[in-house]
Amino acid sequence: MREKSFLVRFVLCLSLALAGMLPQNGFAQVETDARPATPAKIRVLIVDGQNNHAIWPKTTEMMRSYLLESERFQVDVARTEPKGPDPNFAPDFSKYDVVLSNYNGEAWPEATRNAFEEFVKKGGGFVVIHAANNAFPEWREYNRMIGLGGWGGRSEKDGPYVYYDEQKRLQRDEAKGSGGSHGPQHEFIVQTRNSEHPIMAGLPERWLHTQDELYDRLRGPGENLEVLATSFAAPDQGGTGRHEPMVMVVNYEQGRIFHTTLGHADYSQECVGFITLLLRGTEWAATGKVTIPIPPDFPNSERASRRPPKVSSNVKRIFLGNTINPTQFENIIFAGAIDPNDAELFRQTGIRTIISLCKQAENDWDESEWAQREGFSLHQLPCGFPIDLPAEQLEQISEILSKASPDHQILFHCGQGGRVGACWAILRTLHQGAPLDEALREAAAIGLRTEPMIKSVRERILKEQQ
Secondary structure: OOHHHHHHHHHHHHHHHHHOOOOOOOOOOOOOOOOOOOOOHHHEEEEEEEOOOOOHHHHHHHHHHHHHOOOEEEEEEOOOOOOOOOOOOOOOOHHOOOOOOOOOOOOOOOOHHHHHHHHHHHEEEEEEEEHHHOOOOOOOOOOOOOEOOOOOOOOOOHHEEEEEOOOOOOOEOOOOOOOOEEOOOOEEEEEEOOOOOOOOOOOEEEEEEEEEOOOOOOEEEOOOEEEEEEOOOOOOOOOOOEEEEEEEEEEOOOEEEEEEEOOOHHHHHOOOHHHHHHHHHHHHHHOOOOOOOOOOOOOOOOOOOOOOOOOOOOOEEOOOOOOOEEEEEEEEEEEEEOHHHHHHHHHHHEEEEEEEOHHHHHHHOOOHHHHHHHOEEEEEEEOOOOOOOOOHHHHHHHHHOOOOOOEEEEEEEEOOOOHHHHHHHHHHHHOOOOOOOHEEEEEEOOOOHHHHHHHHHHHHHHHHHH
C-alpha cells in the first residue's frame, strides 16, 4: 500500500510539472536556435572644420574609417566653415548617441553651444580627441565636460594641474602657471591606472604608443574626472617629470565623456593602441558598456603596433601649402578651401587650371579676380550639392579634367572636399566606367565622408546606370 501511495504521488507531481511546462493552449513549446539580435549601430557625429593641426581632414577620415570598419557605428561629419566664426553651424545633436570632437577653432554660435550642453546633460556621449581639449577656453561648461585642457590662456583660474606622482598618488596641484605644453614628439609608454574600468579592462598595464605629442601641464575643473592611463613626461624629452593624464573619463550630469590626449597626427592615430581606445571609448561614452574586443596586434611594453588606414590606392595624399585636404589622382589635384597666398606654390606644382565649386559667400576674397591676377584659368561652377548638378555641367567638368597632363595639372576644389569627392564618384562611374565601390573609396579619400551624401551619390549613380 505504501509503494502504491508513493507511485500515485510521483505520477501526480510529474503531471503537474509537465503541465507547468505547457503553454495555456496545450501545445508544447518547441525550442529554436534563436540568436540574440545584432545591437543597433551607435550613431556618431564627428565635428571638425577648424584645427591648429593642419592634418585634421585626414585624421577625421581615419577615425571615421576605424569606427565604420568595426561595424559597431554609423558615422556622420559636421563641419564648420574653414575660417572665422560660422554663424550657421548648428548640427542636430539629438540625432546621435555620441559626438566626437576633432575641432579646435572659433567659438560656435551661442544657440549651438546651448544645444550641445543640453545634449550631454541629458545623456549624450562626448569624445574628446587631442587638440579638442585646447578649444573653447572661455566656455565654462565645455571645460567642465572635458575635465582638463591646455593652451588658450588657461591658468590657475581654470583649475588645478592633475597628474600622478612617483608614489602613484593622484595630485591636484593648485600651483600658478599656464596650462598646456609638450616636448618633441616621440614614442612613449602608456600606463594603465584603472584596469577595472570597462574601457581599460584586459589592456596591458604598460604599452608602447607610436610617435605623438605627450601633453603635460593640463589643468581644469577636473570635476567627476577619473584618470584611466598616464604617461611619464620625461625631462630629457622636455617634459615635467610627472606622470601626465593620457586617457580620462568624466561624468557630466547624465552624460559620459571619454577624453584622450593621444592622436596628434596620422602616424599617431595609426597606433593600434589609439584605435582600440577610440573604439572602446566611443562605445562606452554612448552606452556605458564596452563590447569591442582587444585586437591580437595590440602593442606591448617593448613593441609599438601600427595599422595604416585603408584608403583607395588610386588617390594619393599630397602637401599643398595651406590648402585643405589636398589629394591627387594622376594629374588632377582635389582639395577643399585654398589659400590665395599659395599661388606661387600652385604654379611650381604645375597647376594651370582651377575648377571651383565654391559659392562666393564661402570665401572672404574674390577667387575670380585672384585667378586672373595670378594667371590661372578658372572655371567657377558654384553648387550646393553635386547630385543636383545637371548632366551638362558634369559633362563640362569631365571635359576640363580630361585635359590634365604632367605639365598642365588641374586643381578641382570646393570648401571641404565633399562636393568634389561626390562629383568625382559620379564622373568615375558614369563617364569612365569605374566600379561603384572603387569610385566611392576614391571619393572618400578626396573628401566625401558624410553618410547622407554618400547615400545620395550612390542612389544617383545607380539610377542613371539603369
